Amino acid sequence: MTDPRNESIAAANTAPITSPNRDQSELWNGRSGNAWVNNRAILDQMFVPLARFLIDRARDVAQHTPSGRMLDVGCGTGGTTLALANALGHPWQLTGADISAPMIAEARTRAAHARSPVAFVCADAQTHAFPPAHFDAIVSRLGVMFFDDPVAAFSNLRACARPGASLHALAWRSAEDNAFMTVSDRAARPLLSDLPPRRAGAPGQFGFADRERVSGILTSAGWTDVTLSPVDFECSFAQADLRDYASQVGPVGLALTRLAPQDRERVVDTIVEAFAPFVRDGVVRFTSACWHLSALAND
Numbered sequence: 001m002t003d004p005r006n007e008s009i010a011a012a013n014t015a016p017i018t019s020p021n022r023d024q025s026e027l028w029n030g031r032s033g034n035a036w037v038n039n040r041a042i043l044d045q046m047f048v049p050l051a052r053f054l055i056d057r058a059r060d061v062a063q064h065t066p067s068g069r070m071l072d073v074g075c076g077t078g079g080t081t082l083a084l085a086n087a088l089g090h091p092w093q094l095t096g097a098d099i100s101a102p103m104i105a106e107a108r109t110r111a112a113h114a115r116s117p118v119a120f121v122c123a124d125a126q127t128h129a130f131p132p133a134h135f136d137a138i139v140s141r142l143g144v145m146f147f148d149d150p151v152a153a154f155s156n157l158r159a160c161a162r163p164g165a166s167l168h169a170l171a172w173r174s175a176e177d178n179a180f181m182t183v184s185d186r187a188a189r190p191l192l193s194d195l196p197p198r199r200a201g202a203p204g205q206f207g208f209a210d211r212e213r214v215s216g217i218l219t220s221a222g223w224t225d226v227t228l229s230p231v232d233f234e235c236s237f238a239q240a241d242l243r244d245y246a247s248q249v250g251p252v253g254l255a256l257t258r259l260a261p262q263d264r265e266r267v268v269d270t271i272v273e274a275f276a277p278f279v280r281d282g283v284v285r286f287t288s289a290c291w292h293l294s295a296l297a298n299d
Helices: 020-030 031-038 040-046 048-064 079-088 102-115 149-159 179-191 211-220 239-248 250-256 260-275
Strands: 068-073 093-100 119-122 135-141 161-172 224-238 285-294
Touching: 020 031, 031 040, 031 102, 031 250, 040 048, 040 079, 040 224, 040 239, 048 068, 048 079, 048 135, 048 161, 048 224, 048 285, 068 079, 068 161, 079 102, 079 135, 093 102, 102 119, 102 149, 119 260, 149 161, 149 211, 179 260, 179 285, 211 285, 224 239, 239 250, 239 260, 239 285, 250 260
Parallel strands: 068 093, 068 135, 093 119, 135 161
Antiparallel strands: 161 285, 224 285
């Protein structure tokens, strides 16, 4: 079911888009995007606490703005967007945007099954022509660290925000603060010669680790009342899903696809063993150390 109020920004198809973020577009429209689709139930479960946090922030917004439009940036397969729509109800129109055609296709399928009016658009939020001054709130669960030009991206988001609109986004803090998220990399790097190095500040998982840099990005993009607050989330998922997660998601998962099957299984065994400190009683438990980015679209 499609809400006609969202037709102006809903995409007609899920074809991969042309984007200045070429590396990210190729990544998320290829095997990495498909890996997230294949493991979306695991990933949604892992990040339930983050989704709940954004729902609480959205409800805070709704107390002052009973109805309006909300954009979820980097929505992936749509789990958080759909949860927000369910929590806020019909007075709010939800739109999810993501650069990944496979993930947007999955998000639309989920919305159709749930008979949800959420609109999903395959778009690079850095350059997409969203309607100007359109959204009353913009949120993101781990979706804003991948822009090639973050100032341009947040300027584009500022342009589609109505006066007084709020921004609430979650981004990873540093790799050092997120030991669980670097287990696969640390365990596999001695065994995988083609695993790309992490570069500080580069687009990617920990691209927003530097608090002052990110604050400067938002301010330069025209946002006001910018704050970055550290917040830790206690996350978990079933141990039975650990092997799939460790072997398919992220740069390591991509590198593993280039190995012969027997070599791949040997590396995966090593990675899974390295997660042992995080496993207890059949459950994988870890802390997600994030920044809560908040800002306003004031003139």
